[in-house]
Amino acid sequence: xxxxDGKAGDRRLYMGNECIARGALExxxxxxxxxxxxxxxxxxxxxxxxxxxxxxxxxxxxxEKVSLEVAAAASFAGLxxxxxxxxxxxxxxxxxxxxxxxxxxxxxxVLVPCDDPGALSSVNEGEARHFARLVEIxxxxxxxxxxxxxxxxxxFELSEELRTLVMLxxxxxxxxxxxxxxxxxxxxxxxQARFVHGGFILDPMEGPVMSAPVTYKHGQQxxxxxxxxxxxETSPFNTYTGPESPELLLITSSACNLYSKEAIHLxxxxxxxxxxxxxxxxxxxxxxxxxxxxxAKAVLVVEEILPFTEENVKVLAQEISGETGYRKFYxxxxxxxxxxxxxxxxxxxxxxxxxxxxxxxxVDPNYKAKANQYAFFGAPNRDLTFCPGxxxxxxxxxxxxxxxxxxREGFVCGxxxxxxxxxxxxxxxxxxxxxxxxxxxxxxxxxxxxxPFGMDQPVMSVCGDSTFFHAxxxxxxxxxxxxxxxxxxxxxxxxxxxxxFQSHPGLATDAMGNEVPSIDIAGVCQALGAEVRIxxxxxxxxxxxxxxxxxETKKGVKVLxxxxxxxxxxxxxxxxxxxxxxxxxxxxxxxxxxNRLCTRIFRxxxxxxxxxxxxxxxxxxxxxxxxxxxxxxxxxxxKKKEIAKVA
Amino acid sequence: MTGIAKDPYNVIITGVGGQGNVLASxxxxxxxxxxxxxxxxxxxxxxxxxxxxxxSHLRVSRTSAWSPQIPLGQADLVVSLEPIEAVRVxxxxxxxxxxxxxxxxxxxxxGCISGETAYPPMDDIRKWVAELSAQSWFVDATxxxxxxxxxxxxxxxxxxxxxxxxxxxxxxxxxxxxMEAAMGPEKAKKNLQAFDMGAAMVAEAA
Numbered sequence: 001x002x003x004x005d006g007k008a009g010d011r012r013l014y015m016g017n018e019c020i021a022r023g024a025l026e027x028x029x030x031x032x033x034x035x036x037x038x039x040x041x042x043x044x045x046x047x048x049x050x051x052x053x054x055x056x057x058x059x060x061x062x063x064e065k066v067s068l069e070v071a072a073a074a075s076f077a078g079l080x081x082x083x084x085x086x087x088x089x090x091x092x093x094x095x096x097x098x099x100x101x102x103x104x105x106x107x108x109x110v111l112v113p114c115d116d117p118g119a120l121s122s123v124n125e126g127e128a129r130h131f132a133r134l135v136e137i138x139x140x141x142x143x144x145x146x147x148x149x150x151x152x153x154x155x156f157e158l159s160e161e162l163r164t165l166v167m168l169x170x171x172x173x174x175x176x177x178x179x180x181x182x183x184x185x186x187x188x189x190x191x192q193a194r195f196v197h198g199g200f201i202l203d204p205m206e207g208p209v210m211s212a213p214v215t216y217k218h219g220q221q222x223x224x225x226x227x228x229x230x231x232x233e234t235s236p237f238n239t240y241t242g243p244e245s246p247e248l249l250l251i252t253s254s255a256c257n258l259y260s261k262e263a264i265h266l267x268x269x270x271x272x273x274x275x276x277x278x279x280x281x282x283x284x285x286x287x288x289x290x291x292x293x294x295x296a297k298a299v300l301v302v303e304e305i306l307p308f309t310e311e312n313v314k315v316l317a318q319e320i321s322g323e324t325g326y327r328k329f330y331x332x333x334x335x336x337x338x339x340x341x342x343x344x345x346x347x348x349x350x351x352x353x354x355x356x357x358x359x360x361x362x363v364d365p366n367y368k369a370k371a372n373q374y375a376f377f378g379a380p381n382r383d384l385t386f387c388p389g390x391x392x393x394x395x396x397x398x399x400x401x402x403x404x405x406x407x408r409e410g411f412v413c414g415x416x417x418x419x420x421x422x423x424x425x426x427x428x429x430x431x432x433x434x435x436x437x438x439x440x441x442x443x444x445x446x447x448x449x450x451x452p453f454g455m456d457q458p459v460m461s462v463c464g465d466s467t468f469f470h471a472x473x474x475x476x477x478x479x480x481x482x483x484x485x486x487x488x489x490x491x492x493x494x495x496x497x498x499x500x501f502q503s504h505p506g507l508a509t510d511a512m513g514n515e516v517p518s519i520d521i522a523g524v525c526q527a528l529g530a531e532v533r534i535x536x537x538x539x540x541x542x543x544x545x546x547x548x549x550x551x552e553t554k555k556g557v558k559v560l561x562x563x564x565x566x567x568x569x570x571x572x573x574x575x576x577x578x579x580x581x582x583x584x585x586x587x588x589x590x591x592x593x594x595n596r597l598c599t600r601i602f603r604x605x606x607x608x609x610x611x612x613x614x615x616x617x618x619x620x621x622x623x624x625x626x627x628x629x630x631x632x633x634x635x636x637x638x639k640k641k642e643i644a645k646v647a
Numbered sequence: 648m649t650g651i652a653k654d655p656y657n658v659i660i661t662g663v664g665g666q667g668n669v670l671a672s673x674x675x676x677x678x679x680x681x682x683x684x685x686x687x688x689x690x691x692x693x694x695x696x697x698x699x700x701x702x703s704h705l706r707v708s709r710t711s712a713w714s715p716q717i718p719l720g721q722a723d724l725v726v727s728l729e730p731i732e733a734v735r736v737x738x739x740x741x742x743x744x745x746x747x748x749x750x751x752x753x754x755x756x757x758g759c760i761s762g763e764t765a766y767p768p769m770d771d772i773r774k775w776v777a778e779l780s781a782q783s784w785f786v787d788a789t790x791x792x793x794x795x796x797x798x799x800x801x802x803x804x805x806x807x808x809x810x811x812x813x814x815x816x817x818x819x820x821x822x823x824x825x826m827e828a829a830m831g832p833e834k835a836k837k838n839l840q841a842f843d844m845g846a847a848m849v850a851e852a853a
Contacts, residue, residue: 001828013680013688144712145687177715178673178688180680258714266718345718363720367743367779374775375738379731380764382756385698387665421697426757596762603757605698611765621789621798622754 023152031074037086064089102211108156118342143257145179237279246274249296389567389624410458438471448484576625586637662728672703689715752789807845
């Protein structure tokens with residue numbers, strides 16, 4: 001069912017990200033751009049699927065900064081535009097973001113970052129909302145599914161009224177949760193794009209668009225923020241439920257609104273606690289918050305990660321303390337609410353119980369003790385691992401074995417993608433540094449210049465094909481230019497695998513399904529002056545031979561493109577290349593000198609150990625038929641039979 | 648409207664990344680939402696699911712949305728696409744009144760494949776689940792699905808099995824209509840067959 005289906009009043013079960021996409025469509029958005037990243041990806045995906053029918057333009061940009069620039073251009077031309085990314089994407093976009101806040105916008109423009117408290121699918125707990133305060137743009141945080149749609153729609157109006165970019169921040173537990181909403185209508189596209197630039201230099205609507213003269217424009221932006229605060233005072237997205245003068249005022253926003261409601265319900269303390277849910281978290285609607293502070297005896301701020309709202313409210317409480325007197329605060333600064341990890345109804349209930357002096361026991365302790373005991377002994381952990389048939393398992397098998405055979409304590413610097421899991425035993429613990437997109441190659445570029453200080457270890461980096469264009473390219477340029485001795489492996493699986501096969505500049509189809517020029521990674525690397533080789537990681541022998549040669553004989557920057565389509569890609573999914581079988585007579589089991597190389601070390605979920613018969617065996621349901629394990633068995637016991645050619 | 652035993656009624660669908668947990672929870676959520684019930688689903692996906700334990704939380708209510716995370720100890724029903732995942736979920740969200748439906752086909756964690764940990768005997772798992780729940784059903788959905796043509800039908804069988812527990816208002820006809828709308832009459836027929844096979848398995852297991 002398309003996101004465009006349905007009219008005002010229709011009821012739907014939508015994922016939070018779909019609510020945001022629908023809200024943008026109901027606001028008449030014309031252009032949307034972003035870079036994939038969990039938990040944000042479905043917003044652009046949903047819009048991209050509907051783009052042709054809706055008559056809008058949607059793209060997966062090369063990175064987040066470019067996506068913000070692309071969306072900004074539409075705003076400068078008078079259209080409504082949206083830009084979407086995950087939390088750390090805002091860091092990438094932040095240089096342009098700062099200047100965009102200064103220059104102001106024209107058509108309504110909304111930036112949607114989706115944060116990931118608890119790092120459920122991230123390697124950081126970064127928060128985008130601090131950027132709203134840092135660059136001084138209004139910040140909205142939906143507190144449920146209906147609000148996710150309605151606040152998105154309103155964000156465009158607010159942006160147009162104030163002529164500033166507006167940030168609408170979501171989190172994993174909203175973006176990736178689903179709930180029922182009531183739809184509104186989607187207006188037809190009527191706006192014409194025209195960039196008016198011939199007016200007076202200080203004219204925000206007709207002059208050139210820039211953040212200079214800086215202090216003048218900065219002052220204008222601060223005026224807009226003061227007007228935003230005034231508008232927020234009467235926003236219907238700030239709600240209060242509870243007694244007139246509560247014993248405790250609980251201030252919250254975002255998904256924490258749902259946790260807080262549930263916690264109050266669990267403890268049955270509706271008559272003691274007032275819940276102030278803020279939808280407009282920065283700038284604070286100060287008069288509204290002040291009224292509630294005055295009516296309450298104490299305050300608990302419930303939010304995820306750093307004490308953002310807590311600090312803002314505390315500053316306000318200090319400023320009005322002459323009239324209201326002292327207010328006791330509970331939150332992160334006093335340890336009532338943790339400052340790391342995501343919150344939950346239980347964490348909020350625990351905090352509330354402590355502050356109110358009531359007891360809350362979720363489960364009968366006898367049941368809990370028994371269940372814990374069974375789970376401890378009976379539910380062995382599931383470490384994350386590459387999917388069966390994943391090219392990365394083969395790539396890291398090759399890299400790991402070549403570096404081990406090389407014997408000079410070589411290592412690999414990594415970055416963000418499914419291949420980040422190569423820090424784990426499932427990737428043979430091959431990655432030794434792991435940071436931001438493209439950072440593997442940047443860090444390697446630095447390591448590669450340390451020979452004068454005695455460093456003689458081979459230096460490698462890995463990045464994915466989408467990551468190559470996102471941020472590895474400048475690092476590669478840097479390494480070539482400075483003659484850094486590194487070997488960069490580009491794990492080219494023909495798509496943005498981790499987030500669901502979004503298009504990138506290396507592919508021939510864009511987000512909307514149009515044919516586009518694909519940029520050849522090998523050609524780019526060659527043009528930059530790197531020594532380039534291409535191998536299929538499933539061909540274990542060839543890949544290892546090529547990598548050995550690159551490490552041993554070549555100086556400067558070497559690029560090894562390991563090309564094999566992701567096992568989950570729509571082209572490949574469900575189709576096996578080989579029927580796999582372990583010949584039980586040839587498998588020597590525990591007596592083999594290999595020490596169970598296939599299962600103890602290779603660790604593919606599709607190749608399991610039959611403890612009863614002490615032999616390896618293929619799990620037919622799991623095996624993806626890639627055939628790689630046949631190459632690793634020293635006894636030749638793992639047999640592959642070709643069944644289908646996958647392009 | 649067919650009833651729910653409690654408001655909100657809390658369901659956890661659990662399994663291993665790649666088993667189709669998210670699709671199963673969406674399928675179930677839509678069936679319930681179409682009857683006018685408020686459904687809230689909480690789940691995680693992305694890299695966090697690669698071979699790891701995954702959970703979807705479904706809250707079913709007559710009145711409103713709820714937190715996308717079920718509070719500890721508050722699940723009413725667990726649908727487990729893999730046996731040990733049922734045990735894992737019970738330790739966090741179980742209580743003596745809980746009911747559990749399990750697909751008895753195991754998926755070995757890599758730690759078991761490598762020999763660092765051991766997968767427990769199925770008889771033990773059955774005993775633990777029975778002891779920690781008010782009622783439990785073990786059905787061999789994956790193996791039946793493989794016989795039907797593809798392991799992917801296993802989750803549809805689990806939905807069919809769930810309907811036969813009568814814990815949630817899931818109607819066969821509504822399921823058939825949803826399948827037909829999503830994938831056409833040909834595939835819908837096969838899925839309805841899987842649905843019926845699942846329902847029959849619960850009748851046998853009971």
